[in-house]
Amino acid sequence: MEKLLWLDMEMTGLDVEKERIIEVAAIVTDKDLRELASYHSVVFQDQKFLDAMDDWNKNQHGKSGLIEKIPHAPKSEIVENEICAFVDKHFTEPAILAGNSIGQDRKFIDRYWIKFAEKLHYRMLDVTAWKMIMESRYNVVFKKSETHRALDDIKESIAELQCFYDFIDGKQTQ
Template sequence: MKDQKLSWIDLESTGFTDLNTRGIYKHKLLEIAVLITTKDLKYVDELNLVIGHDKREAQYWADDYVLKMHTENGLWDECAASSLTYEQAEDAILAFFKKHDIGVRHSALWGNSVYLDRAYIETKMPRLSDHLHYQNGDISAVKNFIKLISPEFEPVKAKTHRAMDDIKESVAEAQVYMDLFRPQLEKLLQIRKAKERAIRERDDGPGFAP
C-alpha cells in the first residue's frame, strides 16, 4: 500500500512480572504513547497520555525495581496529577487514528515486545484492541534473530522507561534494520528476476522465423 501508515505503541505499567497468573487484571496501565509513521518510518504524528491513578494504590502493585524506575522518571507524580481515565485515553487514541485515516484493522501493532503491550490493551482498552489489526510488528524479534548471527549486537537505548521515549527508540531501531536489510533484499530480488528471465528465455528457445 502506497500510503500505508504504521501504528507504534508503547506503554508503562506497574509491572509485567506476574501476567501469566492473570495479574494483568490487577496491574495498572500508567502511560501510553502512540506514534504514527509511514511504511518507510517517516514521522507523521504522536500522542502521549498519562493515566490518572491514586499514587499509593498504583505503587502497591509495583515491585522495588518499578517503584524506583518511575520515581526517578517522575511518572508516579504525573499519574497522581492526571485525571485521565482508561476510557478517556481510549477515546483520544481512537480519535487520533481517525484523524490520520487509520481504520479498523488497518494497522498492526508495532513496537518492542508488543505482546506485552497488547495484553494490557486487550484488558484495559478493549475498543482500541478491536481497532488494531491482530498482527504484531515486533522489532524485538528482529533484534533477537540478529543476535543469533552476532551475539554482541545490542541497540543503543537511553532506557528512560517513558512511553514516548521508548517508542521513538523502537522506530530508530527499526530504521537501523531497514537500512541494513534493504540493499541486500534489493540485490536478492535482482538475482531472482535475472534467474526467472533466464528460465523464460531457455524455455522459449532461440526462436525461428517462419
C-alpha cells in the same frame, strides 16, 4: 501496509490481571518509518496500584518522574477515548501495532481498553523479534537509553528498526 501504529505503554508491572497502565505513547509512521503524527498521555491510577508496585517499578518510574504525574493525569477511560480518536483520524482500516515486545502491551489493551483493541489488526510488528535475529545472527546491536518513558521508548523502537533496515539495505556495517 502503508502505515504503522507504534505504541509503548508503561505499566505498574507485567501481570495483566493485577497491574494497570500508567502511560501510553503512540506514533504513526509511513512504511518508511517517517513520523506522521504522535500521541502521549500519562494515565491516572488509584494510589493502591502505585503502592503495590514492586521495587523495580517504584524505582524506575520514580526516577523517571512518571509517578509524580499520575495523580494529575486523565482517567483511563478518557485516555482510551483519546487514543481511539487518534487512530480513527489516521487509519481507515485496522491499525497494525508496532513496537518492542508489543505482545505485552497488546495484553493490557485487550484487558483494559476494549474499544481501542477493536481498532487494531491482529497482526503486529514486534521489533524484539527482529532484535533477537539481528543480534544473534548478524551481531547488529542497537544501544537504547532505556528511559522507560513511553514516548522515548517508542522513538527508540522506530530508530532500532531503522538500524536493522539500514543493515539489510547495506547502509550500515557492524
